Amino acid sequence: MTDEERVALAQGGDSAAMNALLETHYERLYAICRRIAGNDADAADACQEALLAVVKGIGRFDNRSSFKTWSHRVATNACLDELRRRKRRPIAVVDEPDRISDEPDVAQRVSDRLTIDEALPQIPEEFRAPVVLRDVIGMDYAEIAETLELAPGTVRSRIARGRRHLANVLAPDIPDGPDSQESSLIGEPDALGERQRPPT
Amino acid sequence: MTDPSDFNPRDDGTSPSDAERADELASAFVDGEATADEIILIENDPTSAERIAQFNTVTSAVSAPITPPPAAIRAAHLAAAMAEFEENKSIDLTTSASPATAGSSAEPASNKPAEPVIDLTAARESRAASPAKAERSNRWLMSAAAALLVVGGIGFASSRLGGSDDADIAADFAGADDAGDEETSASNAEGATEALQAEAMGESDDEAMEDDAMEEESAMEESAGSGAMEDEEAMEEGEESADVAAADADTEESSDPNRSSVFVEAPLVAAFEATTINELFEQATLLEPLPLEESLCAADLAIVDGYWVPVESIDGEIGELIVQISPDGEAIPILVDAACTVIAE
Numbered sequence: 001m002t003d004e005e006r007v008a009l010a011q012g013g014d015s016a017a018m019n020a021l022l023e024t025h026y027e028r029l030y031a032i033c034r035r036i037a038g039n040d041a042d043a044a045d046a047c048q049e050a051l052l053a054v055v056k057g058i059g060r061f062d063n064r065s066s067f068k069t070w071s072h073r074v075a076t077n078a079c080l081d082e083l084r085r086r087k088r089r090p091i092a093v094v095d096e097p098d099r100i101s102d103e104p105d106v107a108q109r110v111s112d113r114l115t116i117d118e119a120l121p122q123i124p125e126e127f128r129a130p131v132v133l134r135d136v137i138g139m140d141y142a143e144i145a146e147t148l149e150l151a152p153g154t155v156r157s158r159i160a161r162g163r164r165h166l167a168n169v170l171a172p173d174i175p176d177g178p179d180s181q182e183s184s185l186i187g188e189p190d191a192l193g194e195r196q197r198p199p200t
Numbered sequence: 201m202t203d204p205s206d207f208n209p210r211d212d213g214t215s216p217s218d219a220e221r222a223d224e225l226a227s228a229f230v231d232g233e234a235t236a237d238e239i240i241l242i243e244n245d246p247t248s249a250e251r252i253a254q255f256n257t258v259t260s261a262v263s264a265p266i267t268p269p270p271a272a273i274r275a276a277h278l279a280a281a282m283a284e285f286e287e288n289k290s291i292d293l294t295t296s297a298s299p300a301t302a303g304s305s306a307e308p309a310s311n312k313p314a315e316p317v318i319d320l321t322a323a324r325e326s327r328a329a330s331p332a333k334a335e336r337s338n339r340w341l342m343s344a345a346a347a348l349l350v351v352g353g354i355g356f357a358s359s360r361l362g363g364s365d366d367a368d369i370a371a372d373f374a375g376a377d378d379a380g381d382e383e384t385s386a387s388n389a390e391g392a393t394e395a396l397q398a399e400a401m402g403e404s405d406d407e408a409m410e411d412d413a414m415e416e417e418s419a420m421e422e423s424a425g426s427g428a429m430e431d432e433e434a435m436e437e438g439e440e441s442a443d444v445a446a447a448d449a450d451t452e453e454s455s456d457p458n459r460s461s462v463f464v465e466a467p468l469v470a471a472f473e474a475t476t477i478n479e480l481f482e483q484a485t486l487l488e489p490l491p492l493e494e495s496l497c498a499a500d501l502a503i504v505d506g507y508w509v510p511v512e513s514i515d516g517e518i519g520e521l522i523v524q525i526s527p528d529g530e531a532i533p534i535l536v537d538a539a540c541t542v543i544a545e
Contacts, residue, residue: 015285018285019282022278022282026278027268030266030269030274031266034266035262035266040267040269047269047277048276048277048281049539051277051281052280052281052284052539054281056539085517085518119261131262136262136263140233141228141233156228157220160220160223160226160227160228161220163254163259164220164223166262167254167255167257167258170257170258
């Protein structure tokens with residue numbers, strides 16, 4: 001049975017169809033929440049909210065997009081809402097012990113680097129969601145644009161900026177980021193435009 | 201096909217920097233979304249390889265396998281969602297089914313009312329039998345040992361503080377007292393509430409406030425009785441220990457500098473403990489009621505007459521206590537969570 005058929009049945013009140021939809025898409029929805037949330041506990045709560053949002057909204061789902069796309073959008077928004085609610089609460093700050101002044105060895109520096117779970121929450125939400133949908137779910141830009149209701153070009157630039165944030169957060173000691181290295185593409189402000197100009 | 205000369209402006213309308221343009225090309229290349237022209241550009245750019253390597257590293261990290269949740273969590277998630285589905289289904293069938301649609305189980309959504317009006321009487325009956333209700337209710341109305349923390353007077357605070365978001369204030373306040381922490385134990389919740397009580401109300405006000413509460417209680421007892429939740433009996437024991445406290449904005453100033461930074465002009469928040477919906481309702485009557493137009497949930501529940509106050513559960517979830525006034529003047533308290541799901545009536 002296709003998702004479309006299950007949706008039609010679920011909208012008519014068929015519990016088995018609704019359950020099948022949730023079972024089928026649970027892993028993907030959880031994966032979105034897990035990456036957006038950054039830890040298991042928040043992901044579990046966010047995923048629960050996402051599933052509830054899907055169930056509550058199934059009656060209004062109009063089949064203009066696929067159920068998969070729609071459920072991903074619902075889940076993404078539910079996760080972000082859940083995290084916004086949590087973010088409003090002050091976080092207790094624990095004083096860190098004084099850092100050792102000796103230069104850490106390479107292994108220490110590696111272990112000091114943030115994990116992806118720590119890094120993702122540090123990038124702005126508007127960049128995080130498209131990066132997660134691209135790299136976790138494997139959506140193409142058009143699907144992400146549809147899911148997040150953005151222009152495809154905006155998706156493209158947000159993914160790029162999100163990745164730049166992540167690259168800088170994950171490995172801040174890498175000296176050759178884009179700001180420190182001049183691209184031959186960018187020697188002139190309009191270089192890209194010049195290159196794209198059709199030959200005359 | 202994307203024209204690489206047509207790079208997207210930033211969200212603030214400014215043009216991307218050259219580095220951002222190069223990043224965008226490299227990122228699109230990594231995703232296989234670069235056009236043929238862009239691929240030529242990238243291949244001729246000596247710095248592209250570095251960017252692509254960085255982005256490949258990032259992509260690998262983000263796309264690393266995710267450990268699925270334990271089977272018990274997954275099962276709980278699905279069970280709660282299905283309970284919600286059954287709940288909504290029974291409400292929908294009760295209220296919106298017609299001879300033309302009730303017989304078709306595969307009726308597409310487009311043929312249904314987009315926003316069905318919920319019959320609260322039917323909703324109460326269906327929810328009373330719902331296993332999900334007890335589970336969600338417990339997050340809000342627990343035993344006396346894990347009492348509900350109510351934050352009120354927010355609308356007043358908002359107006360005094362120049363349009364601050366209600367939920368922000370409530371959440372900040374609760375967080376400052378550790379009441380919003382998921383790890384908060386029951387005793388911590390009580391302690392936070394007691395601390396609030398101590399600050400928000402002077403001893404001399406205490407008795408007077410309790411008297412007021414008693415009067416309100418007796419006045420509201422009959423009208424609220426019909427909406428009692430099924431958990432009420434199990435929670436009766438805790439009722440007696442539930443305290444009532446309210447801020448007196450005119451007479452008491454907070455001495456805590458941290459708190460005064462949130463509530464600049466006066467202590468505007470009251471902390472309550474409640475173990476039943478009626479108890480919560482009785483205490484909430486001490487707060488300044490907010491108009492339904494400012495409620496996020498009243499419209500969803502088709503409530504047109506009444507008032508509401510913001511509430512926060514012990515795990516920090518912001519909700520609303522909506523008091524519906526029926527045509528015959530009966531006050532019916534309805535507790536909803538942030539998603540406007542009815543927790544208790």
